[in-house]
Amino acid sequence: MKSKNHHVLLIEDDLFLRELYLQALQKAGFIVQAAQDAQEGLDLLDEYGADLLVLDLMLPAHGGIEALHELQSHSDWQSIPVVVLSSVPRQRFVGADLTQLGVKHYLYKPDTTPEQLVNTLSQV
Amino acid sequence: MTRSEGPPDQLRLLAAAAHDLKTPLVFIKGAAQQWGSTGLNPAQRIELIRRVGQSADRMLKLIDSLIGSAQAEQTPLLLEPVAAGDVIWQAHQDIKPYADELGFDFHIRLARGLPPVLTHRLSLRRILFNLMDNAIKYSRRERRVNITAGKGADEQVIISVRDYGIGINQADMKQIFTLYGQAAEPTNALPGSSGLGLFIASTLAEAASAHLSVRPHKLGTTFRVGVPAARQLSLFA
Numbered sequence: 001m002k003s004k005n006h007h008v009l010l011i012e013d014d015l016f017l018r019e020l021y022l023q024a025l026q027k028a029g030f031i032v033q034a035a036q037d038a039q040e041g042l043d044l045l046d047e048y049g050a051d052l053l054v055l056d057l058m059l060p061a062h063g064g065i066e067a068l069h070e071l072q073s074h075s076d077w078q079s080i081p082v083v084v085l086s087s088v089p090r091q092r093f094v095g096a097d098l099t100q101l102g103v104k105h106y107l108y109k110p111d112t113t114p115e116q117l118v119n120t121l122s123q124v
Numbered sequence: 125m126t127r128s129e130g131p132p133d134q135l136r137l138l139a140a141a142a143h144d145l146k147t148p149l150v151f152i153k154g155a156a157q158q159w160g161s162t163g164l165n166p167a168q169r170i171e172l173i174r175r176v177g178q179s180a181d182r183m184l185k186l187i188d189s190l191i192g193s194a195q196a197e198q199t200p201l202l203l204e205p206v207a208a209g210d211v212i213w214q215a216h217q218d219i220k221p222y223a224d225e226l227g228f229d230f231h232i233r234l235a236r237g238l239p240p241v242l243t244h245r246l247s248l249r250r251i252l253f254n255l256m257d258n259a260i261k262y263s264r265r266e267r268r269v270n271i272t273a274g275k276g277a278d279e280q281v282i283i284s285v286r287d288y289g290i291g292i293n294q295a296d297m298k299q300i301f302t303l304y305g306q307a308a309e310p311t312n313a314l315p316g317s318s319g320l321g322l323f324i325a326s327t328l329a330e331a332a333s334a335h336l337s338v339r340p341h342k343l344g345t346t347f348r349v350g351v352p353a354a355r356q357l358s359l360f361a
Contacts, residue, residue, distance in 0.1 A: 013261070015226055016151045016175050020158065027163060036264065037290060058143060060262055060290065087146045109150045113157040 008121065009050035010034045011041035011067065012085070013059050017109075021054070021085075024114030030121065036060075038067035045071075050080055052124055054117070057086045057093075068101040078102065081124050085109055085117065136303040137190075140320040144186055148179035155179075178222055185218070186320075189250050193324045196331035201247060203333055205240040205354035208248075208273050208281050215252035216271070219260070228260055228267045235274035241281045242354040247332035252283065254321040255347045259287035261321075262345065280350045288344040300338055301326035 008030045012018040018034050025032045033048050035041035037059050045053075053071070057064035064084070071077045081104045086093075090106045098106065105120055112120075155172050158164065164172070216230055223230060241248075252271075259269045266288035276282035292300060303323050329336045335350040 014147050014151070016179060017147065017154070020151060020154050023168075024158065039290070040264065062293075087143050087150070110146060110153070114154050115157060115161070 005029075005031060006051045007031045007033070007049065008052050008054060009041060009045055009048075010054045011036075011038060011059065011064070012054075012056045013037055014056075020114055021117060024118055025054075025121070028118040028122070030118075038062040038064065038070070041067060042070055045077060045080075049076075052121060053080050053082045054121070055082055055084055057084060057088060065096050065101075068096070068098075068103070072101055083107060083117075083120060083124065085112065133303065137320075137323075140303050140323070141186070141190055144320050145183055148183050151179050152176050175225070178225060182222065185253065189254065189321075189324045189328075192247065192250055193327045196244075196247060196328055201244040201331050203242050203244055206243055206245045206248065208238055208241045208283060208351065209234045211245060211248045212252060212271060212273060212283060215249050215256060218249070218253050219256045223256070223260060223269075226260060226267065228263070228269060230256070230269050230271065232271045234272070238273060238275070238281060239353040241351040243334055243351050244328075244332040247328040248334065248349070248351065251325045251328050251332070251334065251336070251349055252285070254325040255285040255349070258321050258347070259285055259289070259345075262291070263287050263289035266343070275353075276350060279353045279355075281353055283349045283351070284346050285349075286344065286346045291340055291343070291345055292338070294340070297338065297340065301336060 008025055010018065010021055010025065010032055012021060012034070013036050015036075018036070022032050022034045033044045033050065035044050039062060041053075041055075044050075055064050055067065059067070064086075068082065071080065071082070080102065082102045083105045084098065084103050085107045087109045089108050093106075104124055107117065107120060155176050159169065159172060212232060212234070216232060220230075256269060256271070263269070268288055270286040271284065272286075273281060273283045300319065301322050303319060326336055328334075329349065333352060337348045337350070339346045339348065
């Protein structure tokens with residue numbers, strides 16, 4: 001996905017990280033909406049839509065997995081590619097089939113700099 | 125020789141601590157990478173380095189809290205008469221840099237004639253810090269936290285921390301002070317972010333002769349800390 005004019009919805013509860021990623025994505029030319037939690041993210045999705053979702057799995061109140069299920073339940077949102085950005089290593093995540101939930105990439109936060117996030121989104 | 129495995133609670137605690145320490149570390153690493161990139165103006169650089177400092181500070185406070193909580197479980201704490209108002213202000217000073225960075229207003233109101241409370245000063249300070257931090261975490265548009273202290277029933281002083289945020293699910297209320305969200309191995313249950321701060325507050329409260337409770341509202345939540353008033357010893361008994 002080329003960055004220019006593509007809409008990204010970023011859902012990340014930590015303010016410092018959210019703004020770090022937001023600035024990096026905007027600098028790369030993405031149009032970004034940023035949310036602190038799943039509900040706010042879904043509200044922004046409803047209002048603005050998105051070409052791609054960057055999602056933290058550990059969110060207050062309702063987790064990221066719940067948000068993914070919500071996405072799949074809406075016909076307008078099912079096809080939005082998802083990049084998960086999580087502090088939980090991929091190999092330790094068991095349970096939900098993330099591919100079925102629209103996840104295209106699983107990025108481990110400690111190994112992912114803002115620049116690497118931008119590179120990944122540019123390839124989606 | 126078999127690997128020793130800690131009890132499930134210890135694994136949950138480790139998982140929660142690991143997550144809460146990783147977050148600021150990820151920011152620091154990302155900030156270091158961004159610092160080296162072109163395109164940052166001087167104001168952005170200053171903000172970045174300030175946030176690096178605050179992230180390091182948060183990690184240090186968390187480590188102190190974890191150690192304090194572990195010690196409190198092992199060794200009885202020495203309780204003493206403490207001015208609750210002083211501890212409230214100290215905890216507020218601890219959170220203030222972070223709260224200011226996020227644009228939060230803290231309103232503190234202390235009833236007149238508050239008696240001293242019988243508790244462990246440092247533990248109470250950590251409990252209040254964690255409740256204030258939690259209030260910030262769960263707040264959204266309303267960046268306001270109200271803290272009050274007054275006399276309660278049964279010779280107690282009640283300290284309340286009220287936020288106007290997203291609130292707590294009814295289903296989560298029973299486990300609010302536990303590490304329910306931190307399974308040793310993650311599953312698709314990942315219900316929400318770490319409740320480590322509240323778990324530590326609860327552990328410290330038990331050791332410091334304090335009692336924690338929570339009350340949901342339509343908008344936000346109130347956490348209450350009940351601490352016994354210290355009886356004044358009369359020299360002229």
